Structures are given as C-alpha cells and as structure tokens.
Amino acid sequence: GAVVSQHPSWVICKSGTSVKIECRSLDFQATTMFWYRQFPKQSLMLMATSNEGSKATYEQGVEKDKFLINHASLTLSTLTVTSAHPEDSSFYICSASGFSVEQFFGPGTRLTVL
Amino acid sequence: GENVEQHPSTLSVQEGDSAVIKCTYSDSASNYFPWYKQELGKRPQLIIDIRSNVGEKKDQRIAVTLNKTAKHFSLHITETQPEDSAVYFCAASIKKGNQFYFGTGTSLTVIP
Numbered sequence: 192g193a194v195v196s197q198h199p200s201w202v203i204c205k206s207g208t209s210v211k212i213e214c215r216s217l218d219f220q221a222t223t224m225f226w227y228r229q230f231p232k233q234s235l236m237l238m239a240t241s242n243e244g245s246k247a248t249y250e251q252g253v254e255k256d257k258f259l260i261n262h263a264s265l266t267l268s269t270l271t272v273t274s275a276h277p278e279d280s281s282f283y284i285c286s287a288s289g290f291s292v293e294q295f296f297g298p299g300t301r302l303t304v305l
Numbered sequence: 306g307e308n309v310e311q312h313p314s315t316l317s318v319q320e321g322d323s324a325v326i327k328c329t330y331s332d333s334a335s336n337y338f339p340w341y342k343q344e345l346g347k348r349p350q351l352i353i354d355i356r357s358n359v360g361e362k363k364d365q366r367i368a369v370t371l372n373k374t375a376k377h378f379s380l381h382i383t384e385t386q387p388e389d390s391a392v393y394f395c396a397a398s399i400k401k402g403n404q405f406y407f408g409t410g411t412s413l414t415v416i417p
Contacts, residue, residue: 298348301346
C-alpha cells in the first residue's frame with residue numbers, strides 16, 4: 192500500500208525558533224499533499240493544501256507567513272513553523288493523494304514549543 | 306463549503322456488542338466517504354470507505370451504509386473487541402485531489 196513518512200516524529204524547541212517538518216510519499220507520486228493540525232481530543236483541522244510546483248492554498252484563519260509550505264517535488268512537502276510560540280504546540284499530520292481520491296496519512300509530528 | 310457532523314462523540318459498548326457511528330454531510334456533491342480509526346498519538350488509518358454510487362459496503366466486522374437522499378452515512382462494527390477501542394473519524398470529499406472534511410470524531414471504548 193501507499194506509504195507516507197514524516198520527519199521528525201517529535202520536536203521540542205524554544206519559543207521564537209523555526210521548525211521544519213518533512214512529509215514524503217515513499218512509493219507513489221503525490222500530486223496533492225495536505226497539512227493538518229490536531230489538538231488533544233479534537234478532530235483533524237486542515238491547514239493547507241499544496242500541489243506540486245504551485246503555491247499552497249491555506250484555510251481561513253491559517254497564517255501563510257507563519258506556516259510556510261513548500262511542495263517542491265511529487266514526493267516531498269515541507270511545513271515550516273516560523274517563530275514558533277507555545278500556542279503552536281500541537282500534533283501536525285500530513286497526508287498525500289496521488290491518482291485516486293484516497294489520502295494516505297503520515298505518522299504525525301508532535302511539536303512542543305517551550 | 307461542506308459541513309460534516311458526527312455522533313455520538315463518545316460511545317461505550319460491551320465486548321461482543323455492536324457499535325454504530327453516524328455522520329451527516331451538507332454538500333450533495335460529496336461523493337467519497339472514508340472512515341478512519343486513530344489510536345492515541347498515531348496516524349489515522351483508513352478502515353473502510355464508500356463511494357456515492359454504492360449504498361452499502363462490508364468488510365468482515367465493519368460495514369458502512371450511505372443514504373444519499375438524506376445525506377448521511379454510518380459505520381457499523383459488529384462483535385466488537387477491546388482492540389476496536391479508538392477514535393473514529395468520518396470524512397466527506399467531493400473530488401479527487403480535493404480536501405477531506407472531517408467529522409468531530411467518536412471515542413469508542415469496548416469494555417471487556
């Protein structure tokens with residue numbers, strides 16, 4: 192089946208620093224990748240949708256200058272949380288979609304901002 | 306945009322009983338409805354999905370039904386086991402490459 196990896200699986204950083212999270216589709220070409228944020232005991236909240244080679248589409252209320260998304264190839268998308276603050280602490284999950292409607296999820300990245 | 310509602314938010318059943326989780330959606334153009342199981346701190350795992358041209362789909366102890374007219378779909382788990390305990394999310398999608406709209410989740414506990 193389709194495999195999506197995410198790196199790192201967890202990260203702890205100081206307030207004000209930037210953190211980059213990578214999402215890779217290992218065995219298929221992901222024409223579209225999605226980034227979600229999930230707070231404890233809540234649903235997945237879509238942050239942005241990215242298509243390879245084009246700018247990401249951000250959901251309402253998500254600051255595009257704070258959450259930088261790059262989808263440079265059909266197998267890699269990155270999310271950079273710039274100037275992270277404690278309120279950005281969350282579980283970030285990516286998913287990838289290829290030639291079907293299904294989305295395949297990465298294992299998630301636990302971000303803790305001190 | 307699409308709005309997906311999910312009920313109940315929590316559900317406890319005795320081992321061996323059935324569990325039913327229901328979702329409604331608002332956009333009649335939605336045509337793909339996956340169900341995900343998520344264990345604590347892990348990725349959502351697709352357990353079953355249904356497309357709008359089908360009314361019911363079954364995979365062993367898991368089944369999904371879809372009522373397009375009423376715009377609702379349900380997950381049915383029979384003969385529940387403790388390892389079925391997790392959070393379950395429904396979702397609706399309109400077309401390939403489009404985003405999923407997730408329900409709010411149901412925390413299922415199967416009591417041994």
